[in-house]
Amino acid sequence: MPASWIFLIVVVLAAAGYVLARGRAMASAGGDQRRLHSLPSYYGTNAAMAAAVPALGLLAIWLIAQPMVSDLYVSSGLPEAIQADAGERSLAMADVRRVADGLDYAVSQGAMTREEAANLSVSANDIRERLGAVGIALGSDVDETTLELAQQYRNLTNTGNTIRTVLVLLVALASFGAAYMMTAKDFRARNTVERAVLILLIAAACVAILTTIGIVFSLIFNTLDFFSRYPAAEFFLGTTWQPSFSGRGGGSELGFLPLIWGTLYISIIALAVAVPLGLFSAIYLSEYASKPVRSVVKPLLEVLAGIPTIVYGLFALLTVGPLLLSAFGNDGVLQLGWMSGGTAAMTAGLVMGIMLIPFVSSLSDDIINSVPQAMRDGSYGLGATQSETIRQVILPAALPGIVGAILLAASRAIGETMIVVLGAGAAASLSLNPFEAMTTVTAKIVSQLTGDGEFNSPETLVAFALGMTLFVITLALNVLALWIVRRYREQYE
């Protein structure tokens, strides 16, 4: 039985359980609601939750675990040589799964009978052609082991599915039965339901922890895998980035330094645009602007923050890049010849700076507004002009917050992907010229993971090592920002 059916049955059971248990509770109180411990609906809810929650939890775990278990079991039947190499093993298993799924699909389409599918042989039937006829394209002809393992896989999946159906429905029924039997007028249904709800709430809150764990683990394991294939020292200290395109070992130079150089260079250009513009906008809006001006300009600036980064990327690639090229390029108006293509560190940095303006300005605006009015009044009372008050009183008071905001903006800039993928170019270079194409950590994560390389080659796995460094850098910046804000914040009563 497919999982969606089991799900529906459990839901129907829960709904029925609600009505039944509520009725039983009312009956046990002789139809008088006042003699019940809890409101009648709590008895129903209790039974419904008992029927649904454990069964659906089991179903979810089963859905995730079963493919892994059968994978593990079936792959032990592969030849030793293939098993030894993780890459070949996953390829072979993908073939097995494909054949198995293909056979199941052919049976469901009526192109094969069940017995026929179970008794196929490599020599007598042309499996590739028959599966091709129902739309399952196989990469190569099926060999003896693959077919055997595929049949084994199908059997396991079938047995697993049967056990799953029986077990989930059994759990739902048993748990509902227990809850139903407990339902009586003195049963403390509300307390039980509330405890269960609280557990569900805690579980939801733990999703955040699970996500972090997921991120850390998926990065760490693959990064370690990478370092077992490629020396860590060469990665961190290498000055050339030249992955071989064959994607199969050897010849690749995966130096991290040009990438981090490009990342930092572009981020610094972006901050050089965003920080002065954002900061002065924030100062003007919070200290000088009249109310109507503020109520128009502030939302307009924040529109910049709501625009998706792909739009900025396209803007960089198709508008800003050609514009810069026509000014600084070889045939440009200024006749400088600094730029040879539209995609450059400057293009990406400039556009990223535009994107960060509202980020810096709205954070700084909040911080400047939180400086108490009494400090301004004191300064005016001593005869300071408005700008002197801002420079000598307000900015020093707001400085920790502003530095925090700038660090957060920097972490945004370092982690930004789409603008650099489209605007910065693909060549990794350790150049000082901002008009030259550069590439960043994020851009290379995308290109290494979307390329055609095999998954277990260092060329692909390097993306995880890059992701790890990116994660660590942005995390450190965020923690530093929070720490500065907490440590140096002025407390006003």
Add this chain to the structure above:
Amino acid sequence: MTDATSASAPASQPPRIGSILHESDRTKRRNAAERRFRLYGVIAISIGMLFLAALLFAIVRNGIPAFTQTYMTVQIELPADVLDENGNRDPEDLRKVSTFGYNPLIAAALERTVSEAGIETEITDGSDLRDMLSSAAGAQLRDTVLADPDVIGTTQEFRLLASSRVDGYMKGRVDRESLARDPNLSPEHLDVVDGLVDAGAINRSFNWPFITGSDASESRPEQAGMGVAILGSFFMMLVVLVLSLPIGVAASIYLEEFAPQNKFTDFIEVNISNLAAVPSIVFGILGLAVFIQFAHLPQSAPLVGGLTLTLMTLPTIVISTRASLKAVPPSIRDAALGVGASKMQSVFHHVLPLAMPGILTGTIIGLAQALGETAPLLLIGMVGYIATNYPDGVASGFLDPNSAMPAQIFEWAKRADPAYYERAWGGIIILLVFLLTMNLIAILLRRRFERRW
């Protein structure tokens, strides 16, 4: 303003230093500094506004042409001896005539149309004229014939897609100079196009297929549309909404209302605030490693995209939900507890409904953010030439490979043909219309239901 001028002071007396009537050098300097400082602010804001205007201008100017498309109206003869050799109108036999089999018919029709319009040109060969039409024109003809075999043997009027070069010429993107180096079309063709425009055979109309259609291969930009990608985004947003709203609200209720002050709670809170600042591409790596590598979910499926974006959106939703829960005054909770409600009842019956408008606003904004996110989708394979046909049914909508709006735009931006750039800008307009609508709904919700305590 304190800068009274010295004109009012008696000229005979030497002005006293620091008088309110006379501006000393120092005061002048200070006032000048004040004006300069103010000017910096105005300049900063003007530059910001200028960037915004430039961005919007670029989007509108480059994107609007994608919403019209050039078509050519041609009378095409559908002779029975070519299309149906056996003469029995058997659909199986009709199917045997491939798309290429229709090309001679189109070529002949073009020759006739051109000579009827009285256009003098060096291009006399019909198959050469065929270059003015999209390579999809043959398929269009074939589909018509297969759908209704009765048209065989008659002459029908067809509105065929013009090729992207002709379309570009009509929109001013392509001119004779740029065609000189173009193998697909020659400048002479444009003379024919001019003649056909005068004869009324070529015209532009609103481009519905761009909004409803599917992606097309690299050589047929005139046929590419956003429809399937919009559907992919829709299924993804469905997953995000169904998962992130309940989980986010439940997590916020726990943290805001029930969580005791201890290490565990602190740990969860630190986690959430850190996740909010993790770059989106890292979530893409997470999705790739956990959902595809580990759990073997199908690659490029909107389900996986939705799950990945859910994890990315959760912190946003939790943060905004907690803010709106916090905004409900404690007196509401106290009153509920006072008349005998349990803590759980006071939260679910009183606090949550009052916080709902704020929660929904935050959720919509979180969804809008997820809708525009591209980077994680690239890593789980929702990019490439995949948004080619509509999913048949709801289940395949979640599980079949599909693209999403921003990923489709990225895909078009990467293709070499400039005709695709126009599509990318047009796609951005569609994406921004969706985002604008969502944000407007959020603002209206806030205006209509938000309560100030």
